Amino acid sequence: MGIYTELYPVNNHLRHAELLDGLWRFQFDPESRGEADAWPKNGLPESISMPVPASFSDVFTDARSRDYAGDFWYETAFCVKEVSPDKRYFIRFGSVTHTCRVFVNGVECASHTGGFLPVVADVTSAVVPGMNRLTVKANNELSETNIPCGTTVRRSDGSKRSMGYFDFFNYSGIQRSVYYMELPKCAIKDYSLVYRLEGSDAYIDYKIEADGGDEVSIAFIDAEGKVAARGDGEQGTLFIPSAHLWKVRNAYLYDVVIELKQGGKVTDRYTAKAGIRTVEIKGESILLNGEKVYLKGFGKHEDADMIGRGFNYAIAKRDYECLKWIGANCFRTSHYPYAEEWYRMADEEGFLIIDEVPAVGMMRSIANFLTAGRGEAKGFFAECPDIGTLSKNHRAAIEEVIARDKNHPSVIAWSIFNEAETYTELAEKYFAPLFELARALDPQKRPLTGALEKSSSPAACRVNKMMDFICLNRYYGWYISGGELEEAERMFREEMDAWQAKKLNKPFVFTEFGTDTLDTLHKLPGVMWSQEYQQEYMRMHFEVFAGYPAIQGELAWNFADFQTGQGIMRVNGNKKGVFTRQRQPKAAAYTIRERWLNIK
Ligand code: CKU
Numbered sequence: 001m002g003i004y005t006e007l008y009p010v011n012n013h014l015r016h017a018e019l020l021d022g023l024w025r026f027q028f029d030p031e032s033r034g035e036a037d038a039w040p041k042n043g044l045p046e047s048i049s050m051p052v053p054a055s056f057s058d059v060f061t062d063a064r065s066r067d068y069a070g071d072f073w074y075e076t077a078f079c080v081k082e083v084s085p086d087k088r089y090f091i092r093f094g095s096v097t098h099t100c101r102v103f104v105n106g107v108e109c110a111s112h113t114g115g116f117l118p119v120v121a122d123v124t125s126a127v128v129p130g131m132n133r134l135t136v137k138a139n140n141e142l143s144e145t146n147i148p149c150g151t152t153v154r155r156s157d158g159s160k161r162s163m164g165y166f167d168f169f170n171y172s173g174i175q176r177s178v179y180y181m182e183l184p185k186c187a188i189k190d191y192s193l194v195y196r197l198e199g200s201d202a203y204i205d206y207k208i209e210a211d212g213g214d215e216v217s218i219a220f221i222d223a224e225g226k227v228a229a230r231g232d233g234e235q236g237t238l239f240i241p242s243a244h245l246w247k248v249r250n251a252y253l254y255d256v257v258i259e260l261k262q263g264g265k266v267t268d269r270y271t272a273k274a275g276i277r278t279v280e281i282k283g284e285s286i287l288l289n290g291e292k293v294y295l296k297g298f299g300k301h302e303d304a305d306m307i308g309r310g311f312n313y314a315i316a317k318r319d320y321e322c323l324k325w326i327g328a329n330c331f332r333t334s335h336y337p338y339a340e341e342w343y344r345m346a347d348e349e350g351f352l353i354i355d356e357v358p359a360v361g362m363m364r365s366i367a368n369f370l371t372a373g374r375g376e377a378k379g380f381f382a383e384c385p386d387i388g389t390l391s392k393n394h395r396a397a398i399e400e401v402i403a404r405d406k407n408h409p410s411v412i413a414w415s416i417f418n419e420a421e422t423y424t425e426l427a428e429k430y431f432a433p434l435f436e437l438a439r440a441l442d443p444q445k446r447p448l449t450g451a452l453e454k455s456s457s458p459a460a461c462r463v464n465k466m467m468d469f470i471c472l473n474r475y476y477g478w479y480i481s482g483g484e485l486e487e488a489e490r491m492f493r494e495e496m497d498a499w500q501a502k503k504l505n506k507p508f509v510f511t512e513f514g515t516d517t518l519d520t521l522h523k524l525p526g527v528m529w530s531q532e533y534q535q536e537y538m539r540m541h542f543e544v545f546a547g548y549p550a551i552q553g554e555l556a557w558n559f560a561d562f563q564t565g566q567g568i569m570r571v572n573g574n575k576k577g578v579f580t581r582q583r584q585p586k587a588a589a590y591t592i593r594e595r596w597l598n599i600k
Pocket of ligand 1: 167453454473512574576
């Protein structure tokens with residue numbers, strides 16, 4: 001522990017957490033003059049209203065605003081009833097994309113780089129009793145030294161345009177919930193739980209970090225409200241005989257209650273849910289609670305009409321219902337950590353998550369899906385203007401995602417990158433310390449992986465040795481031999497034979513395979529883009545998967561159609577969804593469902 005994203009907000013008699021979501025003020029700042037003009041102190045001079053949480057892009061009706069790149073500002077107000085010396089005051093953003101600085105009453109309280117993890121501002125020294133002005137300066141320009149990677153270019157009129165080396169729209173803004181929090185001065189800062197099973201008995205190694213206080217305790221409460229185990233002290237081991245285990249799609253959650261006392265008086269109380277389960281890789285198997293599990297599901301995006309990447313409970317709920325209907329048990333948070341609410345829901349629903357950091361685009365190419373899909377990727381690291389800064393930001397994302405998500409039973413693995421260059425010495429040198437870092441930081445020592453594109457071939461890839469299981473993104477029958485499924489299948493099997501010949505003794509999971517499919521197009525026999533072709537392509541893949549025992553999972557690309565940048569390869573977005581962007585099934589959804597419901 002040591003890196004704090006502040007625990008997910010809870011409300012009780014000792015902690016106050018108040019949602020600041022709603023309509024905020026908003027202003028673009030293309031000339032970056034807001035600070036010189038003292039906007040944090042004086043307010044935004046020509047603001048419009050803007051919903052939070054949401055991406056700003058798709059609420060606009062003009063292209064310039066939708067595609068804006070540069071500085072932009074948000075502002076709201078929050079009320080502090082009294083400023084007490086026994087309390088500390090925080091503003092916690094689920095994320096601000098991609099960099100930000102936070103001001104309260106004109107005083108800078110925090111800055112953050114990385115658009116998909118919490119930004120926590122300790123505003124204690126800046127707040128006053130009554131109303132307080134909260135101002136956020138954000139920037140969404142892409143570069144090769146921050147993740148996700150890309151570039152920012154100028155149009156002939158001088159305005160900026162962000163171009164991602166990745167295949168999703170550069171949605172930006174305050175896309176997740178914002179909380180105002182009052183915490184006791186003497187507070188619980190963090191905790192971690194590590195599970196060991198012996199038969200049906202569970203041992204739980206716990207650690208609690210607190211700011212001050214002299215006594216700390218932890219209790220596991222079962223679903224009937226009975227104390228299943230209790231421990232005193234900052235660390236120790238709890239024992240639960242005949243524990244209820246957290247299982248796939250059958251999630252048993254205990255309530256965890258952590259209390260901090262000072263001079264015999266309880267000063268802080270933190271409550272959370274916990275699921276008892278173990279994850280481990282053994283030979284070619286992925287084991288959950290010591291039992292083999294086969295991963296079925298998708299790579300997803302946080303993406304929907306109007307709100308872009310904004311978190312919305314109704315959409316998340318619908319997604320989980322669709323995932324259940326189709327027989328899935330897993331998804332990858334391609335290509336960035338999602339809003340925390342996704343993980344809380346997965347904990348409750350018993351879904352497995354491969355949690356990915358936003359390290360995507362480590363490949364210098366605007367249409368990178370094409371070059372990567374065909375295995376024609378260009379190098380990245382040799383020409384990266386500042387590998388040091390890039391790796392510092394990448395490290396921070398790994399530290400913060402593990403700090404944030406380490407206690408979710410749903411998180412079964414960390415994905416350190418998506419489709420990076422892996423076939424050079426530079427790449428090997430770049431990734432080795434990042435894998436080591438993740439291994440050292442995770443108290444539960446979950447398996448590590450990364451998603452490999454076509455150039456990361458069995459012969460060339462120098463990073464798969466760092467991975468506990470191997471994730472492959474492959475497009476035989478789309479980017480390779482599109483429309484030629486028989487030929488595609490031969491090439492696909494050839495590659496799998498080459499992987500098999502390496503005798504890595506590790507599981508393989510397909511983290512991408514799919515075809516762009518228009519929900520309006522039917523054609524017999526199937527052609528690329530038709531509903532029939534998506535079905536035929538899936539069936540071909542299922543046959544290949546069945547032929548290689550090391551394949552322990554299939555996460556199709558993508559759960560739903562999603563927005564991308566514009567280009568000749570994208571028809572208003574990527575259409576590889578098995579569901580439409582409105583979360584209705586395409587024909588292939590029924591093909592997949594028939595299979596997944598029958599895989600135990
Ligand atoms: C997907 C090997 C191609 C990489 N993959 C990345 C993902 O972000 C894209 O959306 C390809 C695609 O549909 O092209």
